Amino acid sequence: QVQLVESGGGLVQAGGSLRLSCTASGGTFSDYGMGWFRQAPGEEREFVAALSWSGDSTHLADSVRGRFTASRANAKNTMYLQMNNLQPGDTALYYCAATYDIISTDRDRYNYWGQGTQVTVSS
Numbered sequence: 001q002v003q004l005v006e007s008g009g010g011l012v013q014a015g016g017s018l019r020l021s022c023t024a025s026g027g028t029f030s031d032y033g034m035g036w037f038r039q040a041p042g043e044e045r046e047f048v049a050a051l052s053w054s055g056d057s058t059h060l061a062d063s064v065r066g067r068f069t070a071s072r073a074n075a076k077n078t079m080y081l082q083m084n085n086l087q088p089g090d091t092a093l094y095y096c097a098a099t100y101d102i103i104s105t106d107r108d109r110y111n112y113w114g115q116g117t118q119v120t121v122s123s
Contacts, residue, residue: 001026001027001112002024002025002026002027002029002032002098002112003024003025003026003027003112004022004023004024004096004097004098004112004113005022005023005025005114005115006020006021006022006094006095006096006115006116006117007020007021007022007023007117008020008021008117009094009117009118009119010118010119010120011120011121011122012086012119012120012121012122013121013122013123014086014087014088014121014122015085015086016086016121017082017083017084017085017086018083018119019080019081019082019083020036020080020081020083020094020096020117020119021078021079021080022034022036022079022080022081022096023076023077023078024077024079024098025077027098029072029074029077030053030054030074031053031100032098032100032112033050033051033052033053033098033099033100033101033102033103033104034050034051034072034079034096034097034098034099035047035048035051035096035097035098035104035105035107035110036048036049036050036070036079036081036094036096036097037094037095037097037107037110038090038092038093038119039092039093039095039116040092040093043092045095045107046061046107047061047105047106047107048060048061048064048068048070049061049064049068049070049081050070050103050104050105051070051071051072051079051103052102052103053103054074055071055074057102057103058071059103059105063089064083064090067083067085068081068082068083068084069081069082069084070082079096081094083119086119086121088122088123089121090119090121091120091121092119093116093117093118093119094116094117094118094119095113095114095115095116096113096114097110097111097112097113097114098110098111098112
């Protein structure tokens, strides 16, 4: 069973950047497809980005494409989310998650979740 810990969240002004990290332990990181999701207050948890086992394939939500980049370093058991040109609408609790699928955008396919890291974007 894999454990996931997110870091890198914070408060940033609109137009700024943040880099989130997700570090895994307790499993073989490269066995899992990985994803980023976010949840704003009163909203459902939504898909942000997904990466395949190797990181060769990625999917991004339309709302973040062109601003966010997802990557992973299997040798470091770590996944990243580089977020540029952040907007107030990006404010949310950001979660990383692991799936046994090669890659998935469906949150119901994810088996393991971190506790989340808060991203707040001020206008």
